[in-house]
Amino acid sequence: MLFLLTITILLCSSLRGVIAGIPDKIYGVNLGSWLVLEAWMLPQEWLDMGGEQCSDCSQCIATEFAFAQAYPDTVDEVFNKHWSTWFTQGDVNKLVDAGINTVRIPLGYWIVEALVDRETEFYPRGGIRQLQRGLKQLQAAGIHAILDHHALPGVQTAGQMFTGRCTSDVEFYTDANYQRALVWTAVMATLAHLDPSFGSxxxxxAVNEPIMDANQTPGYGDFQKNFVKVVRAVELVLGIPVPGVELSSRLASSNFTSALTTAIATNSNGFFNAEVKSALKAAVPILIEIGNELSIPTIFDFNMAAVRNQRGSLVTNFMDVNWQHNNPSNPADAAIGPQGYDNHLYYSFGGVADANPDAYLKSICNTNRVQADAALGNTPLWFGEWALSTQFNASDEFLVKWADAQKLAYSQSRGWIFWNFKVEISKLAGDLARQWSYFEAVERGYFTKDPSKFNDPHVCDAYKNTSTTNKAITKQDR
Structure with a gap:
């Protein structure tokens, strides 16, 4: 079974804005603290699990890494209980009732367990089965999903719970860890196409919130291009058309891992470069193991026509070019087929607007982020993280306006995904849910029950055309 690729990489700009199979407008929430746990969002449960709280998250049991290192014999059982109870069918029902059509699911690289170096890295096992369970429930409810590589091998940002390990030792931006992330990508792209549970x-x-200073992320532009090529290589083997890339002959095998192995062995060119081939090769035994573990027969016997007709290409997704400074690589340069862009905006950590209601509304009502990204080819854009949090004691009246104003701003783009679907309700959590939980904000009337509607669609009228500065502010530990 031999086949050759005739490669001409033609980036069709008209395809960059095409996203098939999802709503015209995204109204979404993050499923944060489910499969990547952030202890600040569930402080009482974390203590009950055996975790700790401290002012410097690197100095106590504040992350999954530290927990697994401290409790190697019980970590899997404890986390499986958390996964089973933090996101449930009841939560899916609430999402449907709230009109949510999209979820962004933060994932750690360790969900693909074979990628973890068990001698030096410590994480719970079993998350992939919980992901499959949750996706099946979401699909049954008609809710679409983004798989967000939220916590990267080697850690992509220092001192953050959301990376799974709170450390100043940032090593993601190395050849070895770029490669592990590409293997993760090959596995997830395959599951997205071949596991029916991943149908939504x-x-x-590719990467949640990389370091903002591009001088500190060497090789990131090449990684972006290889990320896209890995996704598209998986799709080529599945018979899904890829712009500018053609197979010169049909595949003879319906066993995906066999077909992928043949593609690796018989192609050596600018598309199947060394990094892409290495990642695909490493993914083969992992896919065989996962296929058996999760009972996914289509990995071993897939129908090319059925896969092609079931869905088109996956949308490759990056933080937008304006997330970084100091001459960053432009992810638009990596696009082959449909691609989307993500921006995150939080006001509660400073640097965006003065800490008062008028300044906040002037800023958000005049934000030009959608236009600035579009000018650099980063479209369609969605705002994948934002919240109602503030640096001042916000009244209920203001939070109604703040919710409307942000929704208006983010609806200029493809849509928005709120952080988070819920946070813990407990004495220890205090009033946290008021500004960080979508469910709570709907209950309190800050958000309309129909996410496409507004309490006051004219909330920005009095604040338009005011000079403001809008900077990207990363989500920090709370």
């Missing part, structure tokens, strides 16, 4: 997945996000 329309996009895979």
């Amino acid at each position: 997945v329309f996009s895979i996000e």
Whole structure:
């Protein structure tokens, strides 16, 4: 079974804005603290699990890494209980009732367990089965999903719970860890197409919140291009058309891992470069193991026509070019087929607007982020993280306006995904849910029950055309 690729990489700009199989407008929430746990969002449960709280998250049991290192014999059982109870069918029902049509699911690289170096890295096992369970429930409810690579091998940002390990030792931006992330990508792209439970997945996000200073992320532009090529290589083997890339002959095998192995062995060119081939090769035994573990027969016997007709290409997804400074690589340069862009905006950590209601509304009502990204080819854009949090004591009246104003701003783009679907309700959590939980904000009337509607669609009228500065502010530990 031999076949050759005739490669001409033609980036069709008209395809960059095409996203098939999802709503025209995204109204979404993050499923944060489910499969990547952030202890600040569930402080009482974390203590009950055996975790700790401290002012410097690197100095106590504040992350999954530290927990697994401290409790190697019980970590899997404890986390399986958390996964089973933090996101449930009841939560899916609430999402449907709230009109949510999309979820962004933060994932750690360790969900693909074979990628973890068990001698030096410590994480719970079993998350992939919980992901499959949750996606099946979401699909049954008609809710679309983005698989967000939220916590990267080697850690992509220092001192953050959301990376799974709170450390100043940032090593993601190395050849070895770029490669592990590409293997993760190959596995997730395959599951998205071949596991029926993943049928609602329309996009895979490459890296959540990389370091903002591009001088500190060497090789990131090449990684972006290889990320896209890995996704598209998987799709080529599945018979899904890829712009500018053609197979010169049909595949003879319906066993995906066999077909992928043949593609690796018989192609050596600018598309199947060394990094892409290495990642695909490493993914083969992992896919065989996962296929058996999760009972996914289509990995071993897939129908090319059925796969092609079931869905088109996945949407490759990156943080937008304006997330970084100091001459960053433009992810638009990596696009082959449909691609989307993500921006995050939080006002509660400073640097965006003065800490008062008028300044906040002037800023958000005049934000030009959608236009600035579009000018650099980063479209369609969605706002994948934002919240109602503030640096001042916000009244209920203001939070109604703040919710409307942000929704208006983010609806200029493809849509928005709120952080988070819920947070813990407990004495220890205090009033946290008021500004960080979508469910709570709907209950309190800050958000309309129909996410496409507004309490006051004219909330920005009095604040338009005011000079403001809008900077990207990362989500920090709370």
